[in-house]
Amino acid sequence: MKTGAKILIESLLREGVETIFGYPGGSVLPIYDELYDSPLRHILVRHEQAAAHAADGYARASGRVGVCLATSGPGACNLVTGIATAYMDSVPVVAITGQVPTTMLGNDAFQESDIQGITMPITKHNYLVKDTADIARVVKEAFFIAGTGRQGPVLIDLPKDVNTRSIKDPIVPDKVSLRGYNPTYKGHTRQIDKALEMINLAERPLIYAGGGVISSNASGELVALAIQLGIPVTTTLMGIGCIPCDHPLNLGMLGMHGTEYANFAVTECDLLIAIGARFDDRVTGKLDTFAPHAKIIHIDIDPAEIGKNKRVDIPIVGDVKSVLKDMLASMKKKGACDAWQKKIKHWKQHHPLRYGKDDGCLHPQFIIQQMSELLQGNAVIVSEVGQNQMWAAQYFCFRQPRTWITSGGLGTMGYGFPAAMGAHFARPDVPVFDVAGDGSIQMNIQEMGTVAHYKIPVKIAILNNMYLGMVRQWQELFYDRRYSYTELPPVEFVKIANAYGIEGVKVEASEDVMPALKAAIDCDGPFVMDFRVEREENVFPMVPAGAAINEMIGGHPRT
Amino acid sequence: MKPHTLSVLVENKAGVLSRVTGLFSRRGFNIESLAVGPCEETGMSRITIVVIGDDAMVEQVMKQLNKLIDVIKVTDLSENERVERELALIKVTAEPGGSRAEVMQIASIFRAQIVDVGAKSVILEVTGDTEKIDALEQLLRQFGIKELVRTGRVGILRGSKTVTSSK
Numbered sequence: 001m002k003t004g005a006k007i008l009i010e011s012l013l014r015e016g017v018e019t020i021f022g023y024p025g026g027s028v029l030p031i032y033d034e035l036y037d038s039p040l041r042h043i044l045v046r047h048e049q050a051a052a053h054a055a056d057g058y059a060r061a062s063g064r065v066g067v068c069l070a071t072s073g074p075g076a077c078n079l080v081t082g083i084a085t086a087y088m089d090s091v092p093v094v095a096i097t098g099q100v101p102t103t104m105l106g107n108d109a110f111q112e113s114d115i116q117g118i119t120m121p122i123t124k125h126n127y128l129v130k131d132t133a134d135i136a137r138v139v140k141e142a143f144f145i146a147g148t149g150r151q152g153p154v155l156i157d158l159p160k161d162v163n164t165r166s167i168k169d170p171i172v173p174d175k176v177s178l179r180g181y182n183p184t185y186k187g188h189t190r191q192i193d194k195a196l197e198m199i200n201l202a203e204r205p206l207i208y209a210g211g212g213v214i215s216s217n218a219s220g221e222l223v224a225l226a227i228q229l230g231i232p233v234t235t236t237l238m239g240i241g242c243i244p245c246d247h248p249l250n251l252g253m254l255g256m257h258g259t260e261y262a263n264f265a266v267t268e269c270d271l272l273i274a275i276g277a278r279f280d281d282r283v284t285g286k287l288d289t290f291a292p293h294a295k296i297i298h299i300d301i302d303p304a305e306i307g308k309n310k311r312v313d314i315p316i317v318g319d320v321k322s323v324l325k326d327m328l329a330s331m332k333k334k335g336a337c338d339a340w341q342k343k344i345k346h347w348k349q350h351h352p353l354r355y356g357k358d359d360g361c362l363h364p365q366f367i368i369q370q371m372s373e374l375l376q377g378n379a380v381i382v383s384e385v386g387q388n389q390m391w392a393a394q395y396f397c398f399r400q401p402r403t404w405i406t407s408g409g410l411g412t413m414g415y416g417f418p419a420a421m422g423a424h425f426a427r428p429d430v431p432v433f434d435v436a437g438d439g440s441i442q443m444n445i446q447e448m449g450t451v452a453h454y455k456i457p458v459k460i461a462i463l464n465n466m467y468l469g470m471v472r473q474w475q476e477l478f479y480d481r482r483y484s485y486t487e488l489p490p491v492e493f494v495k496i497a498n499a500y501g502i503e504g505v506k507v508e509a510s511e512d513v514m515p516a517l518k519a520a521i522d523c524d525g526p527f528v529m530d531f532r533v534e535r536e537e538n539v540f541p542m543v544p545a546g547a548a549i550n551e552m553i554g555g556h557p558r559t
Numbered sequence: 560m561k562p563h564t565l566s567v568l569v570e571n572k573a574g575v576l577s578r579v580t581g582l583f584s585r586r587g588f589n590i591e592s593l594a595v596g597p598c599e600e601t602g603m604s605r606i607t608i609v610v611i612g613d614d615a616m617v618e619q620v621m622k623q624l625n626k627l628i629d630v631i632k633v634t635d636l637s638e639n640e641r642v643e644r645e646l647a648l649i650k651v652t653a654e655p656g657g658s659r660a661e662v663m664q665i666a667s668i669f670r671a672q673i674v675d676v677g678a679k680s681v682i683l684e685v686t687g688d689t690e691k692i693d694a695l696e697q698l699l700r701q702f703g704i705k706e707l708v709r710t711g712r713v714g715i716l717r718g719s720k721t722v723t724s725s726k
């Protein structure tokens with residue numbers, strides 16, 4: 001005889017789970033009792049939101065399914081932001097929640113919430129398990145659904161009596177069969193041939209690569225295709241890392257805070273090849289003027305993304321890696337489009353990213369550059385959301401996929417720190433940095449308790465400008481500098497860190513940046529850097545909301 | 560903007576209707592009519608949804624419906640020759656010696672059945688396309704409709720084409 005809780009833990013182990021992030025409570029007591037002497041490593045977070053983000057960070061850094069666990073009611077509800085974050089960025093997470101006993105469902109019992117109903121629009125699928133005999137099958141299905149096709153979070157809600165009941169010889173399915181779920185992996189051969197023909201005819205082709213390239217582990221194929229066809233590549237925020245930052249074909253990020261040359265290239269290209277990207281509004285700006293002269297090829301595993309925002313000439317539904325492999329196998333060599341390459345080179349030379357260097361102030365961009373120089377791409381950089389995120393995306397030189405982890409779709413402040421904890425368990429071999437703002441870090445600052453408790457060596461770099469910087473920037477530019485509720489009083493983050501037993505340093509001058517970063521690396525455990533940066537620094541260039549992406553403010557005069 | 564009749568074959572599992580309708584409400588689309596029931600396959604249900612929208616929006620909703628794990632197949636019947644029907648039960652004032660004779664006469668013209676007779680009212684059961692039921696309702700209004708209930712439209716393709724089989 002086995003209890004539901006035991007079946008659950010055995011099912012997780014069968015899926016190869018090693019680490020889960022969670023927080024106990026009344027209705028998950030049977031599960032925690034099983035965890036007590038199981039080989040699963042459980043990390044006790046300080047708030048359930050952090051458990052969801054940590055599972056997400058683990059998944060993004062490793063490419064495997066991340067797992068979090070919370071109790072019913074408030075515990076489950078606290079996971080919601082984390083689940084929504086994973087959903088928007090297509091991250092494979094399995095969230096397990098306790099629930100009141102089946103006999104009390106729907107009665108407004110203590111710590112009851114309809115988490116299946118609540119998470120329906122923010123999960124790829126979810127389950128309320130009412131029979132202990134279903135647990136093994138549901139866990140297997142959940143991991144399969146989360147980790148295949150367009151990945152995403154799956155929630156399993158387990159009432160307490162389902163976990164405590166014992167059954168004889170639970171049936172463990174050896175494979176998953178779901179009639180309504182058959183993702184298309186292989187791209188249509190004729191569509192691929194048509195795409196290759198179109199690429200051959202193009203004079204100014206451009207690849208626009210998104211997070212799908214990273215989640216399908218297709219960075220190698222992408223770079224190979226770009227090199228062999230001589231096509232420049234711009235990446236979305238989520239696609240950063242799929243091509244090395246200093247690769248001659250890389251134009252960096254496009255969109256609202258993209259590079260000028262990437263946005264010029266999109267506006268002037270005659271063929272845009274969108275790969276694992278979804279034409280998000282932060283990328284396209286005004287849709288009508290996005291790639292106005294281009295034919296569009298769109299490769300994506302999710303048919304619902306094809307034509308959702310922008311009309312596409314050649315759609316290819318399939319797994320990015322599989323499609324790119326097929327393209328590489330059947331493509332012909334192509335001329336390098338010399339005039340186009342030359343034009344892009346010119347833009348790159350005359351429109352580089354820039355900030356007010358050498359004026360004696362401590363610029364946040366400088367800190368990221370120093371970090372980049374020190375780490376040489378051998379690190380995982382996680383960010384919060386806002387200016388810190390954009391500067392990290394713009395100024396850190398990423399050389400590998402899965403080394404840049406950020407909340408793109410939902411834009412969740414407070415994501416970075418707990419996600420960095422999760423990333424550490426996926427990549428214990430490299431330093432993990434959380435690039436934060438003073439606003440974001442305070443949204444999940446309680447996790448200092450977790451990193452101190454387990455000595456998780458996350459390095460927190462707070463770009464402290466005593467503002468909610470990105471909102472302040474919008475207020476400066478579009479609301480007449482009326483800084484309505486965006487100024488934050490100073491916080492001594494090092495003192496907070498010290499209270500948790502974490503080391504830290506406050507940095508106020510440029511020359512102290514590198515020593516602080518080195519101290520962080522030299523420290524075995526977590527470390528906090530409180531960088532007091534130029535307060536009213538802006539993220540430039542910037543495409544105002546609703547403008548065409550070649551209409552940037554804070555750029556160079558057009559040459 | 561025109562009405563689309565979507566036929567959605569789903570696994571008959573708890574929450575499936577909520578998942579399906581949620582995709583519409585989340586986008587701010589109003590469902591005009593909805594009918595659900597078991598179908599020829601055990602463990603499956605068929606949902607007929609009538610929604611008014613432009614083609615791009617309906618295409619997007621259909622794609623999103625297809626992504627639901629419990630959805631097996633989605634078809635826009637409006638693109639094909641089809642039969643659509645709904646059923647209405649109408650309780651109408653019809654007193655003996657008063658309007659009862661006339662009500663029964665109208666019922667017979669519309670091939671509606673009288674399924675219940677009370678002291679002061681009768682219940683009519685009518686089947687047909689939406690226009691027919693609308694027309695009957697209009698005619699009966701003068702006598703006083705006490706209550707009216709409609710099933711929502713169901714639809715099926717003409718000929719041998721079906722909305723079944725694997726996705």
